[in-house]
Amino acid sequence: MNHPFSPHFEPPRFFRNPDLQTVLGSSLRPIRPRPATRERIQTSDGDFLDLDLMGPESSHVVIICHGLEGSAQRAYVQGMARTLLEYRDETVPTIAALNFRGCSGEPNRKPYSYHSGSSDDLREVIAHLSTRFPEISLVGFSLGGNVVLKYLGEMGARGESPIARAVAISVPVDLAGCAERLALPRNRFYMRRFLRMLHEKLSAKEAMFPNEISVSNFHELETFADFDGRYIAPLHGFRDAKDYWEQCSSLPLLSQIRVPTLLINAQDDPFLHPRCFPHEVATVNPHFSLLTPQYGGHVGFFHTPWDRVYWSEQQTAQFLFGRDEE
Secondary structure, three states, rough: OEEEOOOOOOOOOOHHHHHHHEEEHHHHOOOOOOOOOEEEOOOOOOEEEEEEEEOOOOOOEEEEEEEOOOOOOOOOHHHHHHHHHEEEEEOOOEEEEOOOOOOOOOOOOOOOOOOOOHHHHHHHHHHOOOOOOOOEEEEEHHHHHHHHHHHHHHHOOOOOOOOOOOEEEOOOOOOOOOOHHHHOOHHHHHHHHHHHHHHHHHHHHHHOOOOOOOOHHHHHHHOOOHHHHHHHHHHHHOHHHHHHHHHHHHHHHHHHHHEEEEEEEEOOOOOOHHOOOHHHHHHHOOOOEEEEOOOOOOOOOOOOOOOOOOHHHHHHHHHHHHOOOO
């Protein structure tokens, strides 16, 4: 499956709407989850992380990190896995789709779970897999993309580079700015959907930890400032939502990245603040590349929702494995 590398993405006119790109790719794509082997990692704090391993055992593993309240079963994760596994016969990696804490179908053991800055969990996954895979690459979507970029920046600042290459897609690298964007009236549909999913997850956690989590008056929450301030910050040791956003945004760390990394953010992404298009960093950091197509929405990038390969998957495969010649 060879594709010429093209940084230009231009869907048909009737699929250029950013909300259609954002919604239809996840709701209409006909893709079956690939057979996977579940592997559980016991974390250093007494919790666990579940990996879904797909494809052959090889010397190269690609870790895929999903977005907010996603999982390894989501269409965008499965589509990426399929594209990477079928890209070229001579370059077939193992895929390790990470389920963040509480996202694998089983509640995790702690009151806290995961957030946009959960790079410590990714670090434990990488340490676990590095014992049998000499080459590791990373792919992250949205929240998972911020985790990937934050991890890479932290490793670069320490002078460590255990990763071969990385791609991050539709990433809110500035969490405060994106929380502000999602609070806009035009994004009320998305915000309500996120809060509905989070309420379901927290209701289950309340039953496990009634002294630490309560969903009473949850209906009063309207924005991520409300949610992050009430739940994410106190459960994960941050002072408040602002402190969480400042400490976990990957934007300040992009200049520290020291392995080949590609960020793909669509200009029409309804979730992304203008600060999520770090052109200056891409100019001064030779390890960091940025693609900002005019269209694509949030984790969209399809010409039709029924495409076998999405544009973002094609770009990811070519960046990780090399660009094919015509």
